[in-house]
Amino acid sequence: MTIDEITQPGTADNGIDIDFLRSARDMLTAQPEAAAFEWRVRNTWVNGTHSTSVCRDFHGLAAEQEHRSTFIFDTDHPEIFASADNGATPTEVVLAALAGCLTAGVAAVAQQRDIQLRSVSAEVVATSDVRGVLGIDPDIRNGFSRVDVTYAIDADATDDDIRALVAQSQKRSAVFDIVTNPTNVAVDVR
Amino acid sequence: MSTSGPRRSGPRRSGPGISAGDRRRHTTVVVIGAGHAGLAMSRCLTERSIDHVLLERGAVANSWRTERWDSLRLLTPNWQTRLPGHRYRGHDPDGYMTVPQVVDFLDTYAAAVDAPVETNTAVRSVRRHSDGFVVGTSEGDWRCRSVVVASGACNRAAVPDAAARLPGDIVSLTPLEYRRPDQLPDGGVLVAGGSATGIQLADEIHRSGRPVTLAVGGHVRVPRTYRGHDIMSWLDAVGILGERYDEVDDPERVRRLPSFQLVGSPERTTIDLNSLRALGVRVVGRVAGIADGTMQFSGSLRNQCALADLKLRRLLDTIDEWVDGCWLDGVPPPPPRPTPTVVDDDPLLTLRLGSGEIRSVIWATGYRPDLSWLHLPVFDRASRLRHDGGITDVPGLYLLGLPFLRRRKSTLIDGAGDDARELSAHLAATLAGASATHWTARGA
Numbered sequence: 130m131t132i133d134e135i136t137q138p139g140t141a142d143n144g145i146d147i148d149f150l151r152s153a154r155d156m157l158t159a160q161p162e163a164a165a166f167e168w169r170v171r172n173t174w175v176n177g178t179h180s181t182s183v184c185r186d187f188h189g190l191a192a193e194q195e196h197r198s199t200f201i202f203d204t205d206h207p208e209i210f211a212s213a214d215n216g217a218t219p220t221e222v223v224l225a226a227l228a229g230c231l232t233a234g235v236a237a238v239a240q241q242r243d244i245q246l247r248s249v250s251a252e253v254v255a256t257s258d259v260r261g262v263l264g265i266d267p268d269i270r271n272g273f274s275r276v277d278v279t280y281a282i283d284a285d286a287t288d289d290d291i292r293a294l295v296a297q298s299q300k301r302s303a304v305f306d307i308v309t310n311p312t313n314v315a316v317d318v319r
Numbered sequence: 320m321s322t323s324g325p326r327r328s329g330p331r332r333s334g335p336g337i338s339a340g341d342r343r344r345h346t347t348v349v350v351i352g353a354g355h356a357g358l359a360m361s362r363c364l365t366e367r368s369i370d371h372v373l374l375e376r377g378a379v380a381n382s383w384r385t386e387r388w389d390s391l392r393l394l395t396p397n398w399q400t401r402l403p404g405h406r407y408r409g410h411d412p413d414g415y416m417t418v419p420q421v422v423d424f425l426d427t428y429a430a431a432v433d434a435p436v437e438t439n440t441a442v443r444s445v446r447r448h449s450d451g452f453v454v455g456t457s458e459g460d461w462r463c464r465s466v467v468v469a470s471g472a473c474n475r476a477a478v479p480d481a482a483a484r485l486p487g488d489i490v491s492l493t494p495l496e497y498r499r500p501d502q503l504p505d506g507g508v509l510v511a512g513g514s515a516t517g518i519q520l521a522d523e524i525h526r527s528g529r530p531v532t533l534a535v536g537g538h539v540r541v542p543r544t545y546r547g548h549d550i551m552s553w554l555d556a557v558g559i560l561g562e563r564y565d566e567v568d569d570p571e572r573v574r575r576l577p578s579f580q581l582v583g584s585p586e587r588t589t590i591d592l593n594s595l596r597a598l599g600v601r602v603v604g605r606v607a608g609i610a611d612g613t614m615q616f617s618g619s620l621r622n623q624c625a626l627a628d629l630k631l632r633r634l635l636d637t638i639d640e641w642v643d644g645c646w647l648d649g650v651p652p653p654p655p656r657p658t659p660t661v662v663d664d665d666p667l668l669t670l671r672l673g674s675g676e677i678r679s680v681i682w683a684t685g686y687r688p689d690l691s692w693l694h695l696p697v698f699d700r701a702s703r704l705r706h707d708g709g710i711t712d713v714p715g716l717y718l719l720g721l722p723f724l725r726r727r728k729s730t731l732i733d734g735a736g737d738d739a740r741e742l743s744a745h746l747a748a749t750l751a752g753a754s755a756t757h758w759t760a761r762g763a
């Protein structure tokens with residue numbers, strides 16, 4: 130309502146290159162085709178419920194891009210489901226992605242607002258009724274029935290300013306959008 | 320109030336040598352639209368003795384005559400209903416005009432400023448022509464040196480794509496078509512959009528006995544009154560309404576902000592999500608899509624409400640700081656901050672449209688201008704108008720009355736005066752510059 134983003138050069142340093150983000154924003158405003166990204170994950174079954182997902186390359190800024198190194202995620206189910214528990218469950222990976230995205234956003238928005246962060250931690254708790262995935266009750270959804278994210282943030286700012294960081298981060302978060310809004314998903318076999 | 324006889328309604332011959340039946344007419348400036356913005360511009364041009372005409376597809380105040388619901392009152396108080404050289408002079412400066420009163424106000428203004436309005440003249444094209452423009456209308460062409468587009472910011476309802484997937488037996492209306500609750504079938508109503516229009520319609524429709532579900536995305540929560548004054552008085556006093564487009568970081572962002580959640584009522588009621596909830600309205604997240612006959616609502620409701628509450632508190636802090644800085648006398652102390660928006664623990668995420676629960680949907684999801692007749696290179700790739708405070712890249716072409724055109728109040732009645740004065744000054748200078756060049760060229 131009043132000034133949303135304070136932009137004078139500040140003193141806070143949260144490890145975010147705000148000048149780069151601003152120039153990227155200007156560049157992508159002028160060249161929207163460079164804003165078209167493609168994210169890729171290659172998943173391979175190992176055994177049982179265990180599989181690995183590999184993230185290496187992606188497309189963006191009108192070029193092929195590569196991560197600094199290859200990142201591998203193991204997902205599996207826990208022993209209580211008679212699985213080998215070689216990795217986090219895929220649902221937990223979703224929660225990790227949500228928290229990772231929101232926390233990155235908190236840091237970026239804090240930098241933009243010249244707020245020095247000292248510590249940021251979040252606890253993510255999601256509930257689900259597994260009768261959904263097990264097909265016991267068709268009225269129960271497979272996914273989460275609810276997700277609670279609770280932040281503890283120590284920063285040079287008022288309580289309302291800190292709440293505003295967390296709120297703005299949700300507003301700009303990709304994973305928050307992915308989790309709260311439907312997405313067209315096409316799964317095919319080659 | 321001085322009036323100058325009946326308003327012209329037939330085509331006005333604008334110069335010598337034009338025979339009856341000649342459909343090609345000339346003037347210096349064509350103003351498109353005779354709403355408050357076009358009329359304010361007319362008054363500014365007349366003051367500068369610039370020959371002009373207003374082309375209006377209907378009558379003066381056409382939008383108010385044909386596109387507003389019955390119960391609507393202005394959400395801006397009477398004292399703020401003012402245009403260059405004209406203001407509300409009744410006994411109730413803090414009241415809010417009904418739509419017929421707005422029509423009356425604008426009719427009186429048109430007569431007072433002797434606006435040369437060509438009614439029932441729909442503009443169908445605007446094209447460049449030598450050093451000016453040709454404006455094609457339902458009543459023939461106009462040639463002119465300059466064009467001011469004042470055709471309104473709310474000609475179309477912005478309806479989400481999902482609306483197309485609504486089952487055929489559910490009535491679907493935009494606020495431009497909605498008039499009153501009994502136009503709707505009995506049964507549940509989904510109102511999409513929680514800004515001024517959405518909350519007003521949700522309130523009145525729910526009270527008519529049709530249970531309302533209100534789908535809410537980003538919104539701007541404000542109380543009707545604060546510390547003894549209308550919120551509009553505060554927004555005006557602290558300078559928020561007058562904030563200029565070249566003073567903010569990202570005018571495009573401000574241009575997209577939704578309207579204030581406000582209603583004008585004799586009781587000066589505040590309608591917000593808490594009041595609607597207390598009434599029994601079911602509040603859900605914004606409409607995220609329709610798939611397999613099920614409407615989906617975003618899970619972002621809690622954050623949308625948190626954002627609105629935070630911004631509300633920041634606004635009230637700004638007002639308090641301003642009051643403290645001015646040593647204002649007689650202003651009551653700040654009341655407790657409004658109760659944070661109550662959000663259900665478990666807001667509805669999906670709604671089966673086939674169940675019969677929802678019989679009609681109103682898309683109060685915003686408005687857009689309709690400039691499909693403007694055939695000039697003033698749109699960016701996203702089909703948004705490119706302009707610098709209403710001045711376009713096409714010399715002689717101006718825009719008026721669009722969101723945050725030059726100031727935060729640019730779409731309000733009270734915003735037209737300053738914008739029209741500044742743009743008419745620019746326009747006059749452009750005309751003078753152009754004729755100077757013309758003169759030199761001819762003299763050489």
Ligand SMILES: Cc1cc2nc3c(=O)[nH]c(=O)nc-3n(C[C@H](O)[C@H](O)[C@H](O)COP(=O)(O)OP(=O)(O)OC[C@H]3O[C@@H](n4cnc5c(N)ncnc54)[C@H](O)[C@@H]3O)c2cc1C
Nearest residue numbers: 352354355356376381382393394395442470471720731732
């Ligand atoms: C529901 C609603 C409530 C509002 N409440 C308030 C309020 O309380 N206070 C406030 O200050 N503002 C309010 N506004 C905002 C604003 O004041 C109005 O939208 C106002 O009508 C805008 O005035 P305007 O002159 O810019 O456009 P309009 O009043 O829309 O005038 C434009 C004119 O151009 C004509 N026109 C359009 N296209 C063509 C064409 N191709 N050829 C010829 N003529 C054309 C139209 O018929 C119309 O008469 C409200 C808006 C809406 C939609």
